[in-house]
Amino acid sequence: MTQASPTIDLSSCDREPIRTPGSIQPHGCVLALSPQGVIVQVSDNIERYLGMAPVAALGRALADVIGSDAAAQLAPELPLAAERPSFAATVRLARGAFDVLMHRYDSLLMLEFEAVTRAGAADFRHLYPLVGNFLQQLNDTDTIETMSARAADEIRTVTGFNRVLVYQFDGEGHGHVLAESGDGNLPSYLGQRFPATDIPRQARELYVSNRIRLIGDADYTPSQLVPRDNPLTGAPNDLSFAALRSVSPVHLQYMRNMGTLASMSVSLMVKGRLWGLISCHNATPCQLTFDKRTACEQLGQILALRIESREVHDELQFRLEVRRIMVSVLAGLTQGANFIENMGNVFPELLQFARAGGAAIIVDDRIVGYGDTPDEPQLRELISWLQVKPHYDVYYTDRLGAEFAPAGAYRQSASGLLAMPISRIHKHYLLWFRPEFVYTIDWAGNPHAKDAAAGSPTQLSPRTSFDSWRETVHGTSAPWHPGEIEMALEFRTALLGIALERAEQMAELAEELGRANKELEAFSYSVSHDLRAPLRHIVGFSDLLLETAGSGPPEKQHRFLTNIKESARLAGKLVDDLLSFSQMGRASLRPVEVDMNELVRSCIEKLSLDTGSRRIDWHVGDLPAIAADPAFIQLALYNLLANAVKFTGTRDPAVISVDGRRDAAATVFTVADNGVGFNMDYVHKLFGVFQRLHRMEDFQGTGIGLANVRRIVERHGGTVTAFSAPGQGATFTFSIPHTS
Structure with a gap:
């Protein structure tokens, strides 16, 4: 029976403590050991599986709780535990057989006991033929969709789930279903999209850290940890890497609304980012043993590697083709002296x-x-x-x-x-x-609508509709x-x-x-x-x-x-x-009245794109207007400010001042900084073409910026000078004569 939909505040989804739920899924139990080997934390369902009350187990040795034989079987494996879960052994206890998974995290050695029905130990020998068979089905000409479809078939064969989807996240985070394998018991979502809001940001981050997750029964009642917080740190237990970690009630309701009571997801990591997911669904509860989950994780890793290889190959072929066309265009542009006419001749190639x-x-x-x-x-x-x-x-x-x-x-x-x-x-x-390019998107449910919970317009529940909803997109190319x-x-x-x-x-x-x-x-x-x-x-x-x-x-x-x-x-x-x-030297001057305050603001805004998080204190006075060519003056001013930004790179904070005053014959502006400065013995070289007073390894540049400044100022009839001392910053002064 499906549980009634609880009222859930979706506005807090991104703040929900999904890594520290304080509980586990109840198809297994947990024992947490201190570095000294003492049990300091348990799940409250251990009596069902291990026959001992939670309070009685705390402070005991492992052998006291699971028996000396089982403890001896686990003993050689425990020192090998790492951050990610690994298989320790299959042990037989009084109340049945258990796969024991182990991992170390947050100062604790976590042992997870998953109940299994098989008589023998987990057998990982089927992994090699499974992987080999999958690889033999793939070839270098397969598309990503073809490879994904074959992976979905293989994983459904391994798991027995009703439906397996492979979907890719687009640039906005929406999931596009590229491939699907199903037995007809659940609706098909092939070609449809799931909105980015279905997976909150922190859930995506967890998919990157822990790349496989199983929910055996969406109707489960969580088993609480005893004590709830980590007894060694006093903080909530971080269960990011625990296979039994309890999941968000929002997601459980989402599954029930979708008509699936069991699910498993495998992360597809391509070039270090979450490219997509393999998502498995079942209409009824379904547990999957660790060895089968491992097989699915291996298939997912192989698929991710082949996707990366396919994308890199397609990217290279695309770039080579574009470069070939570019070379052809450039060859046509050199045939005559008239630039416009040459461009017209290569428009088809453009x-x-x-x-x-x-x-x-x-x-x-x-x-x-x-x-x-x-x-x-x-x-x-x-x-x-x-x-x-x-x-x-x-x-x-x-x-x-x-x-x-x-x-x-x-x-x-x-x-x-x-x-x-x-x-x-x-x-x-x-x-x-x-x-x-007018196109349609088939969504698995309207992504722009949410269902308000009864009686509370501010409380939302997970969306209840997954019916296909078509959206037509206009205004994009x-x-x-x-x-x-x-x-x-x-x-x-x-x-x-x-x-x-x-x-x-x-x-x-x-x-x-x-x-x-x-x-x-x-x-x-x-x-x-x-x-x-x-x-x-x-x-x-x-x-x-x-x-x-x-x-x-x-x-x-x-x-x-x-x-x-x-x-x-x-x-x-x-x-x-x-x-x-x-x-x-060739362009004609077109002098108009120029607002120097606005010009400085625009230059600083443009420079901010490159300065990033650097601390720069700008001190800009009330600058007088001048009559000049605005494009030329802006370029000169930008070069002076960029020069100040570059040579204050070692200062924190950098201090750059811009001032101006009107004299009898000209308007004079100064740009001063607290940078590395220069030796005045070489000031005569400062405004020359390709002249550098510092090593290019220390301050990159082409050596043309200040030459541009001098040429612009001189074309306006003015002069430009500089004064500095090593380590004491530099001051540049330029004047623009008044027009009659």
């Missing part, structure tokens, strides 16, 4: 590269689109929003309408957006659009793959390299030949020296990755990908800074 429905290139006031894109006014509005939205080198979303409300008007063509700025100064963007984002970053680096090449060609024709030639020499040195190392790493590790694709261990392939990514980012930063510096 769509294939990002699996997009449309793309657009924006260069200043010119817009060129291809495929299904928003119209020109909508694109201009979108670009204006992107320019003020803080983001890294690329911005991407699969729910554009949820982040930028006007995009709801063109969600059919642009529910997904991947935006890549090509310039730090100008309004140059490459945009990819993905169309709306296909999600962006992490590999696509990383390839887009590499693509941006390559585009900036092409743009840099064009900038150098233009510089050769500029009128300031003397200064331009010196800068080009510095560019050449940087490209040949600073950029050569990361590019060599990219080529070398790409070759190794191609050689080992599909055959090498995932750890080595992951390391190769990590090295490629880090080298590409370093090269991209250098090329980006080179391009920015070269643009300083």
Whole structure:
């Protein structure tokens, strides 16, 4: 008979002490031994199994409670007990046979006696043929769904449960049933989803620690521990690794509402995270011996390893294909001198590269689109929003309408957006659009509805309906793959390299030949020296990755990908800074009144993305407004503040001050810090291209930031100076003349 549904406060599910319930499931009993071998804690049902009252067992030796023969049988095994439960022996006592499990935790040696009906000891010899048979059924071309289905069949054969599900957690924590094996006695959930709220956060954490759990009868009455708290620590007993640990009454009611009175779950750990679960259900109570549970746990571990191998292989193949398309696009971009025209020639490949429905290139006031894109006014509005939205080198979303409300008007063509700025100064963007992907989700019960308990609107009970409930999702696109984002970053680096090449060609024709030639020499040195190392790493590790694709261990392939990514980012930063510096001498100034207070706030907000938990005390005075080009001045100010943040890295807290004043002829600003400082003997090198006064190993950088500052200030007719002493911080001062 199913118990009546109790009133349970679900708001406290994440605070429920599931690791310290103070009780166990009653299909076995517990004896807890102190380090001296004395029984200091028992479950209150030991008289039923061991024939001794709980109070009488406390303070006794193990042999006094289970007999000298059984104690002698366990004696050689007990020193081997570890944190996770292990099998000690099968012992025969006056009231039957018991599998004895042992583990050490929280200063206690926990012995769990599970009643068994078999006559002999547990036999683990069937594990090898079971595992071997499962492995023989798998091959390298199997999908994750196929492997999961075979694992579900094997586990149902071992356990005899009515239904076995294999489901994967998605990015929001919902469980998607990928495979199912059933005998028809319970409803099918294949293809359906279980909402993330079905498994509270702390329960997921416990699934990571203890990777198998059995509930033999959802109608059980818990057996309490005597005493309830750990007698050695005085704290509640942590039963995280106990096989008999009592489970949450909320979950027991959930099982009863689902029509299952027995369940078992096996965690699937992939790349160190909880990827999913194997979930077994039975309509009637069902106990499963430790040897069979061990077999299921082994099958789960094998399935998790094969899933990881499959995911790594598919990831590598995907990245190689995207890289192949990227190389083809870059080859097309070098065919002519007109950048816009070149981009138009490779639009089909650009769509294939990002699996997009449309793309657009924006260069200043010119817009060129291809495929299904928003119209020109909508694109201009979108670009204006992107320019003020803080983001890294690329911005991407699969729910554009949820982040930028006007995009709801063109969600059919642009529910997904991947935006890549090509310039730090100008309004140059490459945009990819993905169309709306309207899809349905079949839920096992409405995830947005909860059943209010009778008579109390604030008290909730576990959901009672598991009927299929279909939800239609609008306003989203296909999600962006992490590999696509990383390839887009590499693509941006390559585009900036092409743009840099064009900038150098233009510089050769500029009128300031003397200064331009010196800068080009510095560019050449940087490209040949600073950029050569990361590019060599990219080529070398790409070759190794191609050689080992599909055959090498995932750890080595992951390391190769990590090295490629880090080298590409370093090269991209250098090329980006080179391009920015070269643009300083060509771009026209567009002076307007600039609110310096707002500019400083935006720079600090952007820097906060990189400073993390560092303690930085910002002291910003009331800064006067100036007439200047806002994009250029913002870049100069950002470089000065980033410089201060970098060279105060060893200070806790770092102190950075920004002040300003109006003089008769100019407005003067200072940026001061309490960082490592520098020797004034070398101040003449400070604002040169690729000049560093500190070792790159100590303070990374490209050596271009302060050169940019000087060029920007001088183009406004002002001057920039610096003063410092080693270990005593630095002060940078720049002036912007008043306009007539």
